[in-house]
Amino acid sequence: MWKWLHPYAKTEEAYKLSQTLLPWFGISALIALVAGFAWGLLFAPADYQQGDSFRIIYIHVPSALMSMGAYSAMAIAAFIGLVWQIRPAFMTMIAIAPVGAVVTFVALFTGAAWGKPMWGTWWVWDARLTSELILLFLYLGVIALYKSFDDKQQAGKAAGVMAIVGVVNLPIIHFSVEWWNTLHQGATISKFAKPSIATEMLWPLLISLFGMAMYIGYVTLLRLQNEIIRREAHRPWVIALMREDKE
Amino acid sequence: MSLLSGHHLSCSKRDRLLFDDISLAVEPSDVLYIRGPNGAGKTSLIRILVGLSTPDTGSVTYRDNCIRSHYDVFHHHLVYFGHKLGLNTHFSPLENLRHWCKQHQISVRDDHIVSVLDELGLVGLETLPVSSLSAGQQRRVALARLWLKNHADMWVLDEPFTALDVQGIALLKARLVEHTAKGGGVIMTSHQDLALSIPVRELALEYRI
Amino acid sequence: MTHPLISLFQRDLALAYKQRAELLQPIMFFLLVITLFPLGIGPGPETLQKVGPGVIWVAALLSSLLGMDRLFREDFQDGSLEQLMLSGASLSWVVLVKVAAHWLSTTLPLLILSPILALFLNLTEAMYVSLIATLLLGTPILSLIGAIAVALTVGLQRGGVLLSLLLLPIFIPLLIFATSAVDAAALSLPYNGQLGIIAALFLLALALSPAATAFALRVSQN
CATH class of the missing domain: 1.10.8 (Helicase, Ruva Protein; domain 3)
Known part of the structure; x- marks a missing residue:
């Protein structure tokens, strides 16, 4: 259904679309992150057990959730690209990958930093942290595969297949790690086990979550634009665009 | 009915457009000779025509059936000779x-x-x-x-004469003539000038930037 | 006339037989890695029994990665794969046949060796039986999933390390379930559940991998 569109017009369209979306994502990310973090870090009540150290939750939980979300988004982009042969979809996929990897790293780092006062050690083979670590490896695998190809069209397809294989495996990995964790460390109490969270803590969390999602979208769009410009630098429309910018 | 035909094929490699909107048809007893400088996309075109790679746009048909959906019939009647x-x-x-x-x-x-x-x-x-x-x-x-x-009945040959001696070239040419006499079609690329005893059609690809 | 797929199977086995010296290398590696562990962590029978299943499985994962490239690389480089793709046979079936031949020629010898390793690592009989069961069910998963990654990297000059990067994270669930089955056997607990999950993973891989590998091979041919 997309075949009638000229492939190069399509990247141009994708560029224009991201240009339109960019300010919306940027502004909502800025507002939500400032509001969510300020509320969470400064005004929300301290946890009665963990004191102020729990406040890292406002970074840790959004990044942990979004690391999975970004991976799914990447796989969906790859799927769209593979099924309908859309070049900008692969570009979107590879634009998300490093962002997702960094978010995963943030989740790991904040998890470890939270673990230090809680467990007295930086690293515990907690189910959540282990899953995040494996997720980071999956991201790095996709990026490494993409980087190994000279032909970026082929690279996009190959990395796309890998992203989809990864997303099929993600639930299996998650389940197996949870199960392994209960098997080996039944005594450790997971810090995430408490499902109840006070409303005055929940709201800033949700706002930070939204802000994180918008921020990821913002950075992805920027990277997508860069990718398009880099790949199509010699196309007439890019040259015209650059000339416009200079004037 | 033509044996093998390509309709509006285009292909890009490494974000460079190799060729755009190429159509060709090989009738029975036809020899189609694809010419062009290095990097013009001869091999890419050949690989698209046999179904090893997919074109960005366009389609390839064998006896009016799309080779992607009838690949078993097509491949049953194909000999492909490539670089490897x-x-x-x-x-x-x-x-x-x-x-x-x-x-x-x-x-x-x-x-x-x-x-x-x-x-x-x-x-x-x-x-x-x-x-x-x-x-x-x-x-x-x-x-x-x-x-x-x-x-x-369809031969697709990518530079078949390379590294052959005089006697080998003569053998292959004789076989080509024999094949076309039976109504077979041939698509091939070559750097040598073809001196075949049968008429040859040419398709020239140019190097694009 | 024999069926094309059967003749492909015979061809791959004949080729493996011609290259049997090369096939021995991953097996030697497997033996060596396992020999390193008692030397590294001490020869106490109880310690070895505790880490044994994990060690054998990790070694099996690593050595299967060493031989994985053989699955398509040679055929890709010499063009046999192109001819195979143009033979009229369904590529998914071709993949399945090649994976089966590869598993028989590279992984089965490993399974046959494992009684010696059970002695080295002081495994009990119950543990040994469960280990063989998990290896029998689990190693085909390695070959099936590995085929996708090999097909993706086959066009690259150096695919070796990249292959491990792509595959090891995906093999983690299998490692977890397999070693826990052996652990359960060590405590004389039932391990049907773990075997069931491994069997389910095997079926999932069997259903999805051939088509995915076929697609990946087409991408690599582009």
């Missing part, structure tokens, strides 16, 4: 061709394969490992497929 010879160097020419024939559902006896190899000037080399053969001899082994797959 498709010979395992651990196997002997005889073993290589025997396996190839079985995979392509051609029932031939070993003595027939041996006689084809002998005809191609490979007497006494039939059971040596392919790795011990010279480049020209290896290409002759790979070209033996043109003698073995008799029910193929």
Whole structure:
């Protein structure tokens, strides 16, 4: 259904679309992150057990959730690209990958930093942290595969297949790690086990979550634009665009 | 009805457009000769025509059926000769061709394969490992497929004359004439000038930036 | 006339037999890695029994990665794969046949060796039986999933390390379930559940991998 569109017009369209979306994502990310973090870090009540150290939750939980979300988004982009042969979809996929990897790293780092006062050690083979670590490896695998190809069209397809294989495996990995964790460390109490969270803590969390999602979208769009410009630098429309910018 | 035709094919590699909106058709007894400088996309076009790679746009049909949905019929009637010879160097020419024939559902006896190899000037080399053969001899082994797959009416050959000696070139040309006389079609690329006794059509690709 | 796929199977096995010296290398590696562990962590029978299943499985994962490239690389480089793709046979079936031949020629010898390793690592009989069961069910998953990654990297000059990067994270669930089955066997507990999950993973891989591998091979041919 997309075949009638000229492939190069399509990247141009994708560029224009991201240009339109960019300010919306940027502004909502800025507002939500400032509001969510300020509320969470400064005004929300301290946890009665963990004191102020729990406040890292406002970074840790959004990044942990979004690391999975970004991976799914990447796989969906790859799927769209593979099924309908859309070049900008692969570009979107590879634009998300490093962002997702960094978010995963943030989740790991904040998890470890939270673990230090809680467990007295930086690293515990907690189910959540282990899953995040494996997720980071999956991201790095996709990026490494993409980087190994000279032909970026082929690279996009190959990395796309890998992203989809990864997303099929993600639930299996998650389940197996949870199960392994209960098997080996039944005594450790997971810090995430408490499902109840006070409303005055929940709201800033949700706002930070939204802000994180918008921020990821913002950075992805920027990277997508860069990718398009880099790949199509010699196309007439890019040259015209650059000339416009200079004037 | 044309044997093999490409409709509005375009292909880009490494974000460079190799060719755009190319249409071609090969009728029975037709030889289509694709010319062009290095990097013009001859091999890419050939690989699209046999179905090894997919074009960015356009389609390829064999006897008016799209090769993507009827690949088994098409491949049943195709011999493809590419840059890579498709010979395992651990196997002997005889073993290589025997396996190839079985995979392509051609029932031939070993003595027939041996006689084809002998005809191609490979007497006494039939059971040596392919790795011990010279480049020209290896290409002759790979070209033996043109003698073995008799029910193929479409040949797609990527630079078949490279590394062949005078005698090898003569053998191949004779076989080409024989094939077209039976109503077969040929698409090929070559750097040499073709001096065939039969009419040849040309398709020129240009190098694009 | 034999069926094309059967003749492909015979061809791959014949080729493996011609290259049997090369096939021995991953097996030697497997033996060596396992020999290193008692030397590294001490020869106490109880310690070895505790880490044994994990060690054998990790070693099996690593050595299967060493031989994985053989699955398509040679055929890709010499063009046999192109001819195979143009033979009229369904590529998914071709993949399945090649994976089966590869598993038989590379992984089965490993399974046959494992009684010696059970002695080295002081495994009990119950543990040994469960280990063989998990290896029998689990190693085909390695070959099936590995085929996708090999097909993706086959066109690259150096695919070796990249292959491990892509595959090891995906093999983690299998490692977890397999070693826990052996652990359960060590405590004389039932391990049907773990075996069931491994069997389910095997079926999932069997259903999805051939098509995915076929697609990946087409991408690599582009």
